[in-house]
Amino acid sequence: MQLWERTAADVASLIASKEVSAAEVTESCISRTNEVEGDVLSYLTLTPEAARAKAAEVDSAVAAGDPLGPLAGVPMALKDIICTQGTRTTAASKILDNYIPPYSATVAERLYAAGGTMLGKTNLDEFAMGSSTENSAYQITKNPWDLERVPGGSSGGSASAVAAGQAPFSIGTDTGGSIRQPAALCGVVGLKPTYGLVPRYGLIAFASSLDQAGPITRDVRDAAIVLQVIAGQDPRDSTSLPSPVPDYVGALAKGIDGLRIGVVKEISGEGVDPAVQARFREAVQLLEKLGAKIGEVSLSTFGFGIDIYYLIAPAEASSNLARFDGVRYGLRVDGPDVATMNSLTRAAGFGPEVKRRIMLGTYSLSSGYYDAYYLKAQKARTLIARDFARAYEEFDLLVSPTAPTTAFKLGEKTQDPLTMYLSDICTVPSSLAGAAAISVPAGLSSDDGLPVGIQFMARPMDETTMLSAAYAFEQELGPLPKPPLWSTS
Amino acid sequence: MGIGREQVEHVAKLARLALTEEELTLFEGQLSAILEHANTVTNLDTEGVEPTSHSMPLMNVMRPDVIIPSIGAEAALANAPAAGDGHFRVPRILEEEG
Secondary structure, eight states, X not given: OOGGGSOHHHHHHHHHTTSSOHHHHXXXXXXXXXXXXXXXXXXXXXOHHHHHHHHHHHHHHHHHTOOOOTTTTOEEEEETTBOBTTBOOOTTOGGGTTOOOSSOOHHXXXXXXXXXXXXXXXXXXXXXXXXXXXXXXXXXXXBTTBTTBOOOSSSHHHHHHHHTTSOSEEEEEESSSTTHHHHHHHTSEEEEOOTTTSOOTTBOOSOTXXXXXXXXXXXXXXXXXXXXXXXXXXTTSTTSOOSOOXXXXXXXXXXXXXXXXXXXXXGTSTTSOHHHHHHHHHXXXXXXXXXXXXXXXXXXXXXXXXXHHHHHHHHHXXXXXXXXXXXXXXXXXXXXXXXXXXXXXXXXXXXHXXXXXXXXXXXXXXXTTXXXXXXXXXXXXXXXXXXXXXXXXXXXXXXXXXXXXXXXXXXXSSSOHHHHHGGGTTTHHHHHHTOOEEEEEEEEOTTTOOEEEEEEEEOTTOHHHHHHHHHHHHHHHOOOOOOGGGGGX | OOOOXXXXXXXXXXXXXXXXXXXHHHHHHHHHHHHHHHHHHHTSOOTTOOOOSOSSOOOOOOOOOOOOOXXXXXXXXXXXXXXXXXXXXXXXXXXXXX
């Protein structure tokens, strides 16, 4: 097995035990990246020199016997919406084409401090608005399983990088499913933490009451290891939660026996592709075999999740993106007065989906429509949280497919925004409730041979139960096939 | 509920987006379709339900009133499309007195 094929946990332990050097691991991932990047186009910016410099630092620390961080020498890829000091950060938008952040996000700082070596910044839908990564202003990322299909989105580059063997792990952000859905479509693990567990400081904001950063990895153990590094309060994000961070890695072995697991009817049947449903039902049988008590639960408001989400998220986006005004950073298109300069700059700098969401959000916040749309959606959001709370009286975890279909063809859904929005039906409810969720590979569809993900949804701040169930499921299911691209070297 | 051309133009102005005729026409149709789908929400019974603006019950987050270092003017201006004399430059707002 080559070094680039290893998990983050393996790489860290090989380096710590001096079996391999951080430099060797970094070179392996850099050459693997060069080998397949032309096919998958995961990255917007590659930073091999910075990765080599960091690997050399780790190797010196190993030689000197200094204490090592949990990710010492582990290569990683960060979604290009996470600010990295001195490294261009675009949010895949032309409006930030030349933006060099003067500071790093909390998430990036914590990963560097843990010893992570950053290989580059990954592609996404512009400002994380999309479900296929086709809304990037720069390039179309391909699914490593089938280069004619999308990797999902918005963290499509982060998911494809991990699935194609370019990096053992990456960081994505999830507002309505943007970590979980691409992880499912690329056959890797994606974890959206409880809202407030991972500080948002330094994430370019899309919808502030929903955005969360989290790991995309090749297995559940790595997800626990990375979450352990990035979780915990930071006073620079006043919405980050003060609760202590539990031992996620230690909790993995707790198992699944005796857990009460509810299958959510509204997002597991109608509207979900039959082959995905079939794979999901087999996954549920496996959970039962492991000792879980399975029941079905009907949560009627989940059927409204997409509509609630697409009123709330664009409203917050329209407010957050007001900062792109051609004054402090990014593009400027000159005009005779400030208002004209603002309007010309934004028209030239934003792509179609971003404009559409700004328009939708501005409309639903505008005088006369606020009560009917935005306020109404916020009340409906309360109903979703109540439905979750009711379900958790009966169940410890809820499950559903992660996405209603496997990876779809490039261009298949770009003409009709509503069809694209429906890709998120399974993931938006836990986003609206602020709860934790993880997507774990459940095997391949018997229809098209593409990966299917199962989503575990937990109570807010109950990542430990979620991870232990996901881990037990993954161990029982056993190793899954790798994408065809895996064996090209 | 449909959204008319005049409203689309008004919203574009509020959002400071100089949209083309083609974009205005496209968004008129698309926003109407999205809002029509969203009408399922407007029909939900939310009588007496409090709105959720935020999923976690954090209130009045306070910090000690102490000065902490910040990035400084030079770094803050480094990404500006136009800057000078330690300030951001923008098009003239006030007419010169004549």
